[in-house]
Amino acid sequence: MSSSSAFNDDKGGSSSIGEPEYGHDPASGGIFSSDYKRHDDLKEMLDSNKDSLKLEAMKRIVAMIARGKNASDLFPAVVKNVACKNIEVKKLVYVYLVRYAEEQQDLALLSISTFQRGLKDPNQLIRASALRVLSSIRVTIIVPIMMLAIREAASDMSPYVRKTAAHAIPKLYSLDPDQKDQLIEVIEKLLADKTTLVAGSVVMAFEEVCPERIDLIHKNYRKLCNLLIDVEEWGQVVIINMLTRYARTQFLNPNANESLLEEGTEKAFYGSDEDEGKEEKVEAAALVAKRKPYVMDPDHRLLLRNTKPLLQSRNAAVVMAVAQLYFHLAPKAEVGVIAKALVRLMRSHSEVQYVVLQNVATMSIKRRGMFEPYLKSFYIRSTDPTQIKVLKLEVLTNLANETNISTILREFQTYIKSMDKDFVAATIQAIGRCATSIGEVRDTCLNGLVQLLSNRDELVVAESVVVIKKLLQMQPERHSDIIKHMAKLTDNIQVPMARASILWLIGEYCEHIPKIAPDVLRKMAKSFTNEEDIVKLQVLNLAAKLYLTNSKQTKLLTQYVLNLAKYDQNYDIRDRARFIRQLIVPTDKSGALSKYAKKLFLALKPAPVLESPFKDRDHFQLGSLSHLLNAKAGGYQELPDWPEVAPDPSVRNVELQEVISTSRGRIGSLGGWPEVPEWTKCSSREKRKEKKVEKPFYSDSEGESGPTESADSDSDTGSGTGSGSEESGSESGSEESEGESESDKEEEEEKHKRKSKSRAKKSTQESEGSEPSSEDERKKPPKGKGPKAASDSESEEEEEEEESSSESSESESEGESESDTDTRMKQKTCASKPPPRQPKKETEMSLLDLDDFEPTPSPQVTPVNNFVSSSLVTDLEGLSLSDSALSPAAVSPASGPVKSYELLHRITGEGLSVSYCFSRQPFSHDPHMVSVQMQFTNNGDTEARNLRIQEPKLQSGMRIAEFPEIDVLPPGETVTMVMGIDFSDSTQAANFQLCTHTRKFFLTIQPPVGELMMPVFMTENEFKKEQGQLTGMNEITEKLTLGETCQGDAAIVQRVTSTASLSRVPCGSEMKCRFAGKTVTSGSLVLVTIVTREQLVAQLTVNCEKMLIGTMLVKDILQALSQ
């Protein structure tokens, strides 16, 4: 250190920049003052009482540091000012401290107490800055203090302080790697943080400290995916890169089938042994067949979906990160989207261009088609820097194929005329590569290159020779005249590589030019001593080959050349000469080898393969430093290969039940108790132990219990209150869970069947739904919630943790309490199914991403009922509304009239609950909207104010007509509002925020397909006419078996109309039921025909212009009818 600083000092002093401080220094008395004395002045200024003097001194010191001059001797004087009131002085002192603390460890300790005080400051920003500086001081002795500070900051109320804590982790880790285990604990805790501010920083810490602990990500995976778009841009890069690696370990290769097939065919093609090839092919095919039903894990899809918008980022690094993610993870068909964004980046600064082009070059080898449409964007301008030109050339060459080669070659022709000779040389190489890869143009290229041989620039000629040599090797017999032409060039060309190439060519194909070859050797023998080494070696080569084929003419020449070589200065050449002599000149002593001399020298040599230097670079993660350098950089994390079998996807479920149900073993090893992160429990280890004991107890009492022991036990012991709260919330929410289970009991019967379905769904929804809410909760202290274990002085965050856990497990207990053994059995089978089944189930779920399937308590249903009965449309249909169940799962006839969905649970909503239903009434303001009737109930004890909708996040084409703001909603009151949503004829969810005066909730409404249409009245003839026009692709016919309870006209009509908002078309035949409707947005007709054949067999036909709607409708009706 000291040596380097001395060096710095020198350099700074000698450079022209060193002056200003002399001039600016009023007290130093001019330029004669020595360094030593000058520092004395600074010390004086620092000791003074005036802030302005201190500031001036600090500024000068910082200027010294900036110039790399040593200012370490001022340390004692500076460190005194660490507690200075003036902010700028303070900041500059921090700068100084961080720079020199390492060298002056003892003195640096003086400042620590200031920061420790700062850590306790009520202002979050001061806490953060204190932590930031404290952690930047690289003094080993304070490691324990830093550790403590980080731990505390990690559970700070302010997300900004937590972010700073995340930043501090890698600092401490680099200072003392022994702290790793403790730091991982903190990282684990911060990973669970739900704010966007923290996410990027903590993932960065994760990457620096423990990138191998991929298991820490499981629980946070979905949250990270969902937060991603709101994280600051630098964090996005880090998260995306990490998630790429994560996804490679957790999901299956979406292109597996294809790559297997490719491999198979390739092997068969090249394989000399055909049988073997076939076998392999068969094997591959078998493998493919086995894997055939590839279903993308919904989490995999989530990642792809959530990163895609980031291709639009202004930050090139983010775009590149997404591009590499798509390249490494997306199914082949979807990778294309990144090309456009990457091409856009090429307009950026040349450094950005350089990196992007490197990556494009690698990608274009694997996925040529992706960039082909953008071929012209890679054309080269004379003003591009050479390194960019060469990279563009590389890409152009990679993109060349039979169809575009002529355009590319024409471009290349212009490039050859460039003034930039390095670039010309690269172009010639590129032409050579095109010629080898595309047979059709080989002759054209060769002719072009031969013409270049008469170029005036020697470099161009030389490069051409080298490339021609490679090309000729492919079919030498056809081109003896070119070889002759090149033989003549030996007189002129001086570039060694080119001369060597020509000589090699002549030697290799001397039989094609029997007259010229010896003459060339004669000339070369003459100039032998003046040649470069590589040329000499080739002369020897040529001599040997000629001797073997034409010893009569060349015997003496060869001897002469060998003698010359014998006394060459270069030992390689001497060795070669000796070796060749032994090999070719038959002597009595010569060994067995000389017999084979001809075979050795004139063996048929395989033509060289001209390959891109970027081939196979994609084993490095694209966009990484290692990829760019094509060498592993320090700290590079290998991109793992896809797993053969997907690991258990359920590890990512955040919710309690799922985890246990899929891996029962977990309960035994409670160390990894999945819901409540370890650190929150540290204070109450005993409690955890209790639980441990409890669990087996309850499950025992259950006898053969279902997969969710904990939840089961609640309901089955009947004392839902006590055990339930203890199990789930331990601290909070016990009241709620009690109330919940009571009210639920009332409706137990209604729920029987629905439950079994909703259970599975809940898990995903819960995990998603609970996130934003608890994130919001952080912003304001939680209101009193039931009896709390006040003794625990846990932070807010912990409470949230608990709360969400209680919520989830509580809703679980509800679910469980209703389900009879039947459903439990079902559930068990479903849980015990092998993991690959899991993803499929979840896709289904995400299709219908309703917030919750729980029916609202009966008092809430009543107004809906009234409302609906007044609805014109339904009245006209004259249906009994008693059992119009909409959910795919049939509901027993006793349930409410219109299916109402829960939008906001009252616990998530802190007392506010919202449910919605599709009232099937035309929306008054806009006929193209589906009206959604929303019911707000305030279950809390404070009034909710200013309920309104904000910031809808909608898919393209969708619109929302918001309901008028609800000013006040007093406790216990219920209000119904109607909102219009134009789903633009798709079942995409409408996302929006519901705002109260204090909170925001992120909500989602996803319509069943049947609600996207409205009834249309038509006669039978009209119907037939319309149907006749909607045939072919627009018609979907499906056979079905009617469910037992679904016999007779009335039942069918009722089920269909409840599934979809259609009206029946009067019709003569009894065996036929017809329904008509049109989609709300575009008014496309939807025609449904059901023909009953025999007892239970029927045929369903749906005609609809919108095929997607038709298909989904068929699915829904089928389900409704076959139950």
Next chain:
Amino acid sequence: MIHSLFLVNSSGDIFLEKHWKSVVSRSVCDYFFEAQERASEPENVPPVIPTPHHYLISVLRHRIYFVAVIQSEVPPLFVIEFLHRVVDTFQDYFGVCTEAAIKDNVVVVYELLEEMLDNGFPLATESNILKELIKPPTILRTVVNTITGSTNVGEQLPTGQLSVVPWRRTGVKYTNNEAYFDVVEEIDAIIDKSGSTITAEIQGVIDACVKLTGMPDLTLSFMNPRLLDDVSFHPCVRFKRWEAERILSFIPPDGNFRLLSYHVSSQNLVAIPVYVKHNITFREGSSQGRFELTLGPKQTMGKAVESVLVNSQLPRGVLNVNLNPSQGTYTFDPVTKLLSWDLGKINPQKLPSLKGSMSLQAGACKPDENPTINIQFKIQQMAISGLKVNRLDMYGEKYKPFKGIKYMTKAGKFQVRT
């Protein structure tokens, strides 16, 4: 991530260094100087240079190399993008980002760098947050500071970092509320010898200067948003809204910022506003060459083509030129062989031309390359892609802002091969 930063000027002096982790000796830059020497042109220095223990990632802006020292794997673009952001910030603060400006404001630079990176990881890169933390130096403030001894560092704490809209300061106040948007399009094109377009694309940006009080929420809609199929946004733009309705909805940062940039790719037809007739020939054996150049307007929708500047790198063999411009002035640098002709506005009635002879080195053979002609021009009040802003609405504030939209088309990398 970023370990240290060195600023190197064109003569190879390190004039500023900053370390975020432990100190890296500046001798690490020797590797950079080596690469610099090897490169023929300043812009040919590879952006990433591996050294035994570190990696150097550099960008070149305003003839200053910003060399970042990296110790382990990091996405190179991450560093490059950050360095450019640093330069942008300096430019924003000091007006220009030159060696002199940086040296004059070395303390502010240091304070900025300190805030922008924490332990080598970007912390605050939004210019609005930074300006809240560290006030940009103005002449007035410098004078006041020297008299009163007050400081450049903001007294407030960086509340912006905590807000939901980190790019906007709180409590912005203006007496004149105004919002200006500049739609600037640049045409990148390669025209071949015969005058046909080989490739042409449009790079457009919408730069905004928004000086509005409070927290305005703006929406900007286009007459023909379909044109914009490849865009990148400032983080303030609500992406979902764009996807759904093709409307830009955003809470703007305060002051100047780039709202969006877009790319109309070479697959679309791009109108080329000028044409060039040229005849540049060298005769074998003669030491003279002919040079003729005529420019004319084409597809300009009646707008004038202004500020036209023609540059051409003539072959090395050219000793001097003797040309006669019909308008404007031309210069020829016999050392770099760069010919440039500043002709101003194209008059469609009387097309500007540059004719004359070139003298070649005696005895030298005819150069086999023909020079390319680079053209710069401007067309006011027109966006060549046809993009038009429909309307700008403001929500969330009561006052009526003054709104202005300006269109301009420029030549980007506009090249004619001869």
